[in-house]
Amino acid sequence: MELEDKDFSQKALYDFRLVELAKEGDQNAFAELMKRYNRSLYHVILKMVRNVDDAEDLTIEAFAKAFKNLDKFKQDYTFSTWLFKIATNNCIDFMRKKKNNETFSINNLYNSTENEDFDLDIADENANPQENAIRSQKAELMQKLVARLPSKYRKLVSMRYFEERAYQEIAEELEIPIGTVKAQLHRARELLYDMIKNQKDHI
Numbered sequence: 001m002e003l004e005d006k007d008f009s010q011k012a013l014y015d016f017r018l019v020e021l022a023k024e025g026d027q028n029a030f031a032e033l034m035k036r037y038n039r040s041l042y043h044v045i046l047k048m049v050r051n052v053d054d055a056e057d058l059t060i061e062a063f064a065k066a067f068k069n070l071d072k073f074k075q076d077y078t079f080s081t082w083l084f085k086i087a088t089n090n091c092i093d094f095m096r097k098k099k100n101n102e103t104f105s106i107n108n109l110y111n112s113t114e115n116e117d118f119d120l121d122i123a124d125e126n127a128n129p130q131e132n133a134i135r136s137q138k139a140e141l142m143q144k145l146v147a148r149l150p151s152k153y154r155k156l157v158s159m160r161y162f163e164e165r166a167y168q169e170i171a172e173e174l175e176i177p178i179g180t181v182k183a184q185l186h187r188a189r190e191l192l193y194d195m196i197k198n199q200k201d202h203i
Contacts, residue, residue, distance in 0.1 A: 008078065015079040023070050034063055037080060041087055048091045053182065056189050058094060060161050062087035146192055153188035160185055 008016075015036070021029035041062060046055040066073075066083050073082055146157050155174075159165045171178040 012078040012080070016075055019070060019073060019079055022067065030067060033079070037083060038063075041084065044084060045087060045091055048088070049094065053186065054094070056186070057160070058087070058091055060189065060192070061164070062090055064161050065090060146188075149188055149191055153184060153191070156181065156185050157188050157192075 015033070018029045018033050022033065038059065042055055042059045045058045045062070046052065049055055049058060062083065066086050069086075073079065146154065149157060156170065159170050159173075160167075165173075167178050167181050171181045174181070
């Protein structure tokens with residue numbers, strides 16, 4: 001289907017261009033996509049999990065998962081719709097794992113500028129070796145976005161966001177208190193957000 005047939009907005013078309021550049025390994029394109037949607041994605045996630053630290057974690061996890069799977073993105077919908085779909089499902093999985101009994105609504109959490117509706121279920125496809133290689137490559141590109149962090153934060157960020165390790169597991173492996181893990185990751189997130197916001201052109 002031609003893009004014109006979908007009558008996408010200029011914002012959506014610009015996102016498509018950024019996605020194509022990101023697929024080619026353009027780090028500035030990755031950073032620009034994060035800058036455009038970081039704040040709105042965070043607020044959507046916060047409405048679901050109702051915890052600032054968890055929302056910050058899940059925001060970066062959503063971007064990481066999206067960037068690792070850019071080759072699966074199809075221009076049938078806007079990038080923002082696809083991104084928020086991934087984030088919402090990731091939050092639902094997170095809530096289930098925590099066995100959180102609090103109720104939460106996924107209705108009207110995100111209103112696409114394109115007025116699109118989407119199914120919250122993402123198909124769990126088995127990746128072939130080539131797809132696994134592509135995902136690994138995208139993960140490496142995502143990791144470059146945190147390469148400018150001080151060295152003491154890099155391992156923590158990698159373990160938490162790329163390996164998806166639990167706080168307790170990280171604390172035990174590094175032999176540090178879990179409170180220290182959370183505090184240092186919080187600081188790492190702040191530094192990462194500052195870099196994306198203020199030093200995008202140097203990432």
